[in-house]
Amino acid sequence: MTDANGATQSPGGLLRFITCGSVDDGKSTLLGRLLFDAGMVPDDQLAALVRDSAVSGSVPGGAIDFALLTDGLDAERQQGITIDVAYRYFHTPKRGFIVADCPGHEQYTRNMATGASTADLAVLLVDARKGLLPQTRRHTYLCALMGIRKVILAVNKMDLVDFSADAYGAIVEAYLPLAESLGITQIDALPVVAIDGDNIGSSSSRMPWYLGPPLLRLLESAPVPTPGTCAFRMPVQWVSRPGPQSRGYAGTVASGTLAIGDDLVLLPGTRTARVSGICVAGEPAQAAQAGQAVTVAIDRELDISRGDVLAAANAPCEVSSHFACHVVWMGEEALLPHRTYLLKLGASTVNARVTNIKHKVDVDTQAQLAATRLELNEIAYCNLETDAPLAFEPFETNRTLGGFILIDRATNATVGCGMIQFGLRRSANVHWQQVDVDKQLRSAAKGQRPLCIWLTGLSGSGKSTIANLVERRLADAGFHTYMLDGDNVRHGLNSDLGFTPEARVENIRRLAEVAHLMTDAGLIVLVCAISPFRNERQFARERFGEGEFLEVFVDASLDTCEARDPKGLYRKARAGDIKNFTGIDSPYEPPEQADVHLLADHADPVALSEALYGIVGKRIRGG
Template sequence: MKGLLKFITCGSVDDGKSTLIGHILYDAKLLYTDQEKALELDSKVGSRGGAIDYSLLLDGLMAEREQGITIDVAYRYFTTDNRSFIVADTPGHEEYTRNMAVGASFADLAVILVDASQGVLVQTRRHARICALMGIRYFVFAVNKMDLIEYDEKRFRDIENQIAALIEELKLANVTIIPVSATEGDNVTTKSDNMPWYKGEALLSHLETVDIKEDTEKGFYMPVQRVCRPNHEFRGFQGQIENGAIRAGDLVTSLPSKEEAHVKSILVGDKEVQEAVQGQPVTIQLDREVDVSRGCVLTIDSGAVLTDSVEADILWMDDNALTDGKNFFVKIGTKMIPGLVTKINYSVDVNTGEKKSAYTLKKNEIASCTLEFSEKIVVDEFDRHRTLGELILIDRVTNMTSACGVVRKTFVSQDRSQIGKVDEQVRAGLKGQTPVVVEFPIGKEGITLDFAEQVEKGLTVLGKHTYLYHPAASENYAETVRHLKAAGLIVLLVLDENTAKDETLKTLDGFYANWQIDGITVKDAIDFVKKKSAFTVQSVHDGNYI
């Protein structure tokens, strides 16, 4: 029997993803009797008439059944005589692209459905691009609903050419194209008599026999998830082996400390073994004390690198747009660290593949970005080490996942021991913003202290470093404002009606007064400050992230 195959079904809206997997489970007799009866009963009273609606096996949410769409990712485990499978059925709607990306992150193979009556659509391209981005190397394009076009070979060949162009554009390898009908069962589990011109395998037969090889990585490495110390005599390092094998007595290197030690013992569960291999969760005990904690990596000849700057392709999943200079927590392997998007290099048009200059990134867009971390960490290019090249960006305010992506290039770190003078530019670079002073005169255009506080709250949600300064009427505030700006902050200067204006601030670079317009809203003010404080200087490596 072949090993476990983890695959994902994806494609555009209503291409038949859930129906396809449901039909495989039904035809292959992989359902319990009560499941079959429930399916037949639900189909009779369901939204699609009396015919069996195979998608009901996957669409578990009430909203999914009512709308006839997939919203959440549905995971199913099944086994045939030849192989075991885990399948993730993902939503086709653009609104739920982030759900689809979650499913793609676990898969070895993608089954991308294409509606035979419509051909390759924008969402088909987006899903194919995301699958490639998430490191999937094996693809099946299932041209579905062949029954609706009367199994027309010419139409299939036209779509085959569209898919071939997409394959060339994305540089995909290991691709198979199969004509199917998910509702009628043609070429799903058995070859169809309706398409004698198709000489290939049925879909299930292909999935049972496809050979998934991951031979691009080298050496042994294990990101440390936990340090286990049940008593003062034992100190073990727990994690999953991501590549290679390890044996008792092997010399391993701990990164980033670069200390070496020999393996004293290996535990799988509570049993000591002499050897462990890729995919096994283990506890490794070393023969001497070394600097190892969660986020470190134990390695043997893996070639993993230490750096604090990378170039990555990311899928933006946040409702709020990404701009240069945004701070995040970056998670790579088991390491979580503060980081900064210093530059959006370009965005990618999901329809044409064209690279376009971009200053912001909206939800579901894909782009190349330069990232910097607060310190050197173990990371590598995704094509060399998958686990050390996958990353997610986590919003530091909401703790929501804002983006996922892969590392395409690592950069040589600057020597932090050669740090020069720490000035306003250095501090601003670490915060990813241009320091400005924006005046909020109370009483003008309806501005109040509460208005300014709402603006500060909105800027904080965007990851900006601000200080709302409300000096007393008699206070000499100009010098304080200069110090706050020199700290790299965005200063929201709230002045009461009876507070005298300090004319010397007019000469201060980045000072904005009389910028308000009639009927200004909090959103208008946030947009104004965000634009004026946009990150425009070269980012700075030296120093600590706040």
């Protein structure tokens, strides 16, 4: 059976599954053998596989090494392990499959999470000689975390335990309570010898005591999720204009069904409309269902854009900007609370930050551990906030509207993935209070334009000296100012913060928020803070309106600052008496494009302040 494009369609639908397990348990071999038994290895590829197997010598007796079918990376072939996630499509007369071969090493947890994020079922391998290992628990936990509720436990290498039914039974008996405790609701188990094909494509004569179906038949009969039973949800990916008087809203149906005449609600918000037309694959249709790419027309003009969600009016999903969620960290640099990342949920992309790491999870034991940051491959339960409200559903209910990724704003690299558990009520209970006296009135009364002048640079570069001179000139000229010095603020507002990277992020966040309030009052605010991280300086900039933020890089070399050492801090840092000191054992990320660049190695601070005052004066004078 084929579709309109000629692609093979199987009557049993498409099943996405993963293979996972400990290193050397035989995942790649099992998958390769599964492809072979399903008739998905062409003769020319089989001949090449025979040649490669003979060259590698990894399988005794000249047998075929089926792992070579899936271990595509050279590093994997050389080491005999799976590193990347290898995806394969194959099909039988009964069903189509997409399988992800996931790595077993602990350091590749992020790869495992990637493979599991779209899977409906997991085939978990256990070496019959070793039994359950820490990786078994880890992978079962990750499967449950990523929404997989069906597991096939394949006890491999049964030939190395003399096909013992007792050995197999002991492993299954130990695994069942583990899986059930982690939320796995459907468990099938079978004994296999992947390298020889026992119980892979057909039943094994060497284990007559096993009366169940082989692996391929279990996969063919596994139930496929039916998202069509859920309420209609569609993130809008694109607004099309097929004609001057018509608009269409294109996207992929995440769940439910849609028909002409259905009532929809646009989220976030409460505006409603009725479906007046549907196109599926470019052709008019009366209805659409989950998984289809569609274009929807409605009966009225609404302001709809990419990232909005169309939902059934009688069963809308929730909207929030504060969430409780699990986060799997994939970045080489640690996740720091209050650092701003891009969050992509459905078709929406917004700024987001983890506000609180409730606990970190020991993936081997599921113990809850205290944490102030997340390192590569670590998992935590967190509170998270976004700059804009998002339509969402719990990940358990809807992966599209419950699963998100975090993106580094500087590199655009994906550094984390998350699963929303629920929205926090504070988002619904806190509202902006409208006031009559606003920033424009306050600044007009003072005869100035509000401005935040943010001076960054190493300790000893001269930031505070220059800012003090500039503020004095501004005050003498009759302007209303306030200076927020990093050291002074640490005596009060930020007295509870240390100098770890996490504390530095929170220090700058608080300074930015206070400076924002002061500019809202119509003031000219000078902030003097090392603010070593570009990400946090960018966060500060984004708190202000157009033309209200001036980043000033007071650029003095480490040698110059250390020679000045006005507070004796460098000497203490070199002696080891001060930890996490910027420039010594903590990094400083200089601005790449500062608004003002002051070369402070050999310049007179008075001259630098005069230059800065001239620039500031042009910004703040106005009616």
